[in-house]
Amino acid sequence: MSIEIDVLNGDASWPMAEPLFNAVWPPHVVERLPWAGIVFAHADLRVLVQSEPEGVVCHVGIYRREIKWNGRPIRAGGIGGVLTREDNRRRGYASIALNAAVQTLKDEGATDFALLFCEPHNAPFYTARGWKPFDGEIYTEQPGGRVRFDAIAPYVYDLRRGPRQGVIDLCGLPW
Secondary structure, eight states: OOEEEEEEEHHHHHHHHHHHHHHHSOHHHHTTSTTTTOOOOOOSEEEEEEETTTEEEEEEEEEEEEEEETTEEEEEEEEEEEEEOGGGTTSSHHHHHHHHHHHHHHHHOOOSEEEEEEOGGGHHHHHTTTOEEOEEEEEEEETTEEEEOOSSEEEEEESSOOOOEEEEEOSSOOO
């Protein structure tokens, strides 16, 4: 079995990713998750892992944004929408896609750190790959205005620096 890994424009590749999102996170599943009802940003780029004959089996979204950390502007690379088809899990696809996303941010060279949000049961996966918990407050935009974002836990990955505490304002929708 062979796989193909692509890093593609976020909006242009959404039609390829959407069936995977619908399979892994159908509405009846999402409504029970801690982040149900939250409006998320669209990915700037998408890492897609494709396998024959299944098609897209894994996704990682990449977001680039100037945010504020303790009131100072800083460049963050967001990682979000990490998902793998249930029948393709435990094959290393999420690790491959996550590594490709982090490498993309490193290659661009303009990002200070990466930030993702995850549910408690996924934390060991990320910490085993070098992600560290962020022990501070996160603020984000939602349709009703600026809110504290605490539905899912934040983790950071050092690129040039990695904040561990303080206040982060995402200056937009979460990812």
